Amino acid sequence: MRPSLPPSGVIGYIDNGTGDPITLSNYYLTQYDLAPLIVTRSTDAEWVIGNFSSPGLASAKPRDLVPVHDFGNGVVLYTKKSSVLAKRAH
Amino acid sequence: MAALLAIILCAGTGWCVARLGLGSGKTNNSILEVSLAGPFGLGVFSLTYFAWRLFSTSRASLIGIDVAVLVVLTGFVARIHKKRSLPSPDTAIPTPKLPFGSTLWAMFAAALAVAAYCSIGFVKADPQGGGWDAIAIWNLHARFLFLGGEQWRAGFSQLIPWSHPDYPLLVPATIAHFWTYLGTDTELVPAAIGLAFMFSTVGVLYASVRTLRSASQALLSGILLASTPFFLRQGASQYADVPLCFFILATIALSMLYSAKKTAGLLALSGAAAAFAAWTKNEGLLFFCAFLVVRVFQLVIRKDWRTLAAQVSTFLLGAAPVLLVLAYFKLAIAPPGDLLASGSSMLSKIADLSRYWLIVRWFGKELFLFTGLPVLTIIVVIYGKLLGSGLPRKLHDSVWTSAAALALTLAGYFAVYVITPYDLRWHLRFSLNRLMLQLWPSALFLFFVAVRTPEEWLAEKSGEVSPESDPASIGASAIDKAA
Numbered sequence: 001m002r003p004s005l006p007p008s009g010v011i012g013y014i015d016n017g018t019g020d021p022i023t024l025s026n027y028y029l030t031q032y033d034l035a036p037l038i039v040t041r042s043t044d045a046e047w048v049i050g051n052f053s054s055p056g057l058a059s060a061k062p063r064d065l066v067p068v069h070d071f072g073n074g075v076v077l078y079t080k081k082s083s084v085l086a087k088r089a090h
Numbered sequence: 091m092a093a094l095l096a097i098i099l100c101a102g103t104g105w106c107v108a109r110l111g112l113g114s115g116k117t118n119n120s121i122l123e124v125s126l127a128g129p130f131g132l133g134v135f136s137l138t139y140f141a142w143r144l145f146s147t148s149r150a151s152l153i154g155i156d157v158a159v160l161v162v163l164t165g166f167v168a169r170i171h172k173k174r175s176l177p178s179p180d181t182a183i184p185t186p187k188l189p190f191g192s193t194l195w196a197m198f199a200a201a202l203a204v205a206a207y208c209s210i211g212f213v214k215a216d217p218q219g220g221g222w223d224a225i226a227i228w229n230l231h232a233r234f235l236f237l238g239g240e241q242w243r244a245g246f247s248q249l250i251p252w253s254h255p256d257y258p259l260l261v262p263a264t265i266a267h268f269w270t271y272l273g274t275d276t277e278l279v280p281a282a283i284g285l286a287f288m289f290s291t292v293g294v295l296y297a298s299v300r301t302l303r304s305a306s307q308a309l310l311s312g313i314l315l316a317s318t319p320f321f322l323r324q325g326a327s328q329y330a331d332v333p334l335c336f337f338i339l340a341t342i343a344l345s346m347l348y349s350a351k352k353t354a355g356l357l358a359l360s361g362a363a364a365a366f367a368a369w370t371k372n373e374g375l376l377f378f379c380a381f382l383v384v385r386v387f388q389l390v391i392r393k394d395w396r397t398l399a400a401q402v403s404t405f406l407l408g409a410a411p412v413l414l415v416l417a418y419f420k421l422a423i424a425p426p427g428d429l430l431a432s433g434s435s436m437l438s439k440i441a442d443l444s445r446y447w448l449i450v451r452w453f454g455k456e457l458f459l460f461t462g463l464p465v466l467t468i469i470v471v472i473y474g475k476l477l478g479s480g481l482p483r484k485l486h487d488s489v490w491t492s493a494a495a496l497a498l499t500l501a502g503y504f505a506v507y508v509i510t511p512y513d514l515r516w517h518l519r520f521s522l523n524r525l526m527l528q529l530w531p532s533a534l535f536l537f538f539v540a541v542r543t544p545e546e547w548l549a550e551k552s553g554e555v556s557p558e559s560d561p562a563s564i565g566a567s568a569i570d571k572a573a
Contacts, residue, residue: 008239035230036241038245040250
């Protein structure tokens with residue numbers, strides 16, 4: 001996943017939203033592995049990691065996200081629909 | 091090769107700092123010297139790394155800074171050595187040989203071997219650390235420092251408040267320093283640093299009790315600490331609590347040695363240790379303030395202004411370099427801490443008596459359970475009851491001020507729980523045992539300094555010293571010999 005992401009800055013993170021310890025630990029591990037990127041638990045970023053690997057509720061993927069790469073095991077890299085449209089316009 | 095260079099520079103720097111504090115003469119206390127050298131070297135390494143990070147990103151310049159620091163410190167040590175051509179008095183206290191001395195040595199060696207075996211086992215079982223704080227706080231900060239390039243400040247952003255970006259950097263910066271030498275972020279580095287702090291804490295406890303009291307007392311204190319399961323678990327966990335244990339103990343032990351020897355260097359080194367405690371964790375900053383306030387208060391009520399000025403200035407002189415770096419980090423980089431909730435909610439928590447009662451009950455429970463082996467606390471109580479007090483007169487004030495500083499720190503922990511913005515039960519459950527552990531080696535140190543030694547007890551039993559005579563005078567004479 002690392003080569004698909006910018007070298008620094010802020011990226012978003014969404015998961016099943018259950019708040020259980022496994023979901024939380026997956027988030028911590030993602031931040032640890034992707035440092036020095038800042039991984040915030042929100043979709044308010046150009047790049048958003050979706051981690052739906054742990055069993056739980058169905059994903060609540062916001063509509064303004066477009067999948068860019070499916071890494072398997074429920075891990076998907078998304079980008080904002082608006083940034084895709086902007087790139088196309090260029 | 092890079093690892094060896096880093097270890098040599100770190101150990102050399104720490105040895106010079108320890109030497110400057112202990113004095114350059116023959117101290118006959120190589121265990122104390124070695125036990126102080128490692129952690130003080132690691133502390134200085136964290137400062138130089140942080141300073142280097144502010145201005146540069148070149149690895150060669152970091153090595154240059156480390157070499158320059160070592161050369162300058164070596165120069166200071168050499169200068170002091172020249173000044174003091176006469177050898178310092180031997181600080182070891184001559185004590186009668188115990189019939190069970192070799193048994194104690196064997197027990198101490200066995201405790202250390204078991205501690206080494208267990209802690210290496212813990213590291214192998216959890217290479218990334220024994221809990222989430224290692225990944226979510228300490229090693230994460232180290233990764234931001236090491237991998238962040240010019241963007242390293244991002245790691246201390248409020249966007250990830252759960253990583254406690256306001257926590258001081260002694261542990262993360264030391265880890266990042268070694269990673270920079272190695273060129274890779276291997277998990278071996280935080281694990282090795284954790285173990286170095288753990289065994290150094292045992293070393294300082296043994297060596298300082300040995301210097302101030304007796305060999306058997308020192309062995310007993312070392313056996314108890316090395317047999318504390320939670321201490322071993324935390325030492326291998328890559329958390330910052332055991333490094334903080336070390337610096338709190340070093341502050342108290344060095345100030346006590348100062349009381350016995352009256353060498354200014356010891357007080358300056360004690361100040362440096364207290365400041366390193368503040369640079370390790372926010373609780374260390376609380377301890378620093380508590381220790382300073384209690385010492386100042388003790389001299390103020392005596393109206394001993396001259397001693398007050400001399401002691402406080404020497405203590406702060408040792409602390410100043412570390413405090414300056416800490417102040418810069420706190421004021422220019424770290425966001426505000428998360429424990430200070432909004433004023434109105436804090437006031438309602440302060441007025442809620444049920445919170446106090448809950449905290450008191452948890453404190454009472456953890457006091458016996460935090461070690462992971464409740465029998466240890468019982469052993470300490472029985473041992474104290476059996477042998478009784480034997481506090482040397484010269485150390486009387488120092489022991490009481492140190493105990494008061496620990497009590498004040500504990501009171502500070504209590505106050506933080508009262509106002510914590512987190513769920514109180516959750517906060518107590520996941521942190522109180524570690525807070526108790528932070529003070530455990532120092533509490534053991536004060537206990538074994540204050541209690542009568544087996545040598546004194548046996549001498550009294552065999553009628554060499556009359557029971558009516560003041561037991562404190564026995565220790566006092568030993569300290570006089572040392573001083």
